[in-house]
Amino acid sequence: QVQLVESGGGLVQPGGSxxxxxxxxxxxxxxxxxxWYRQAPGKQLELVAAIxxxxxxxxxxxxxxxFTISRDNAKNTVYLQMNTLKPEDTAVYxxxxxxxxxxxxxxxxxxxxxxxxxxxxxxxx
Numbered sequence: 051q052v053q054l055v056e057s058g059g060g061l062v063q064p065g066g067s068x069x070x071x072x073x074x075x076x077x078x079x080x081x082x083x084x085x086w087y088r089q090a091p092g093k094q095l096e097l098v099a100a101i102x103x104x105x106x107x108x109x110x111x112x113x114x115x116x117f118t119i120s121r122d123n124a125k126n127t128v129y130l131q132m133n134t135l136k137p138e139d140t141a142v143y144x145x146x147x148x149x150x151x152x153x154x155x156x157x158x159x160x161x162x163x164x165x166x167x168x169x170x171x172x173x174x175x
Contacts, residue, residue: 053164054074057169062173064173068171072129073126075126080103081147083146136173144165146163147164149162
């Protein structure tokens with residue numbers, strides 16, 4: 051099966067930087083879309099940034115110019131470089147992989163909407 055494992059969260063002061071990583075493991079053939087979502091206390095889950103296998107990106111307006119998403123297709127890994135962090139960026143960040151294909155035995159299957167376990171990002175002085 052497919053699993054997503056995130057790393058890189060933590061506590062940072064306002065104006066600081068963090069880099070999140072998310073590695074997908076399993077007998078993966080390809081992943082079309084990867085992205086990062088976040089959920090702050092009392093708020094809905096929101097898209098932060100997404101990237102296709104071809105490198106096209108999409109960002110929430112609130113993070114444009116501060117966050118950069120990238121991926122290494124050979125490693126099935128997606129990154130989120132977060133700069134100039136603000137207290138309102140505090141949230142649990144979740145990695146997502148969508149529209150992928152993987153092997154189980156000799157057969158190939160399609161899979162949709164896989165999620166990581168989440169990593170806490172806290173921006174506070």
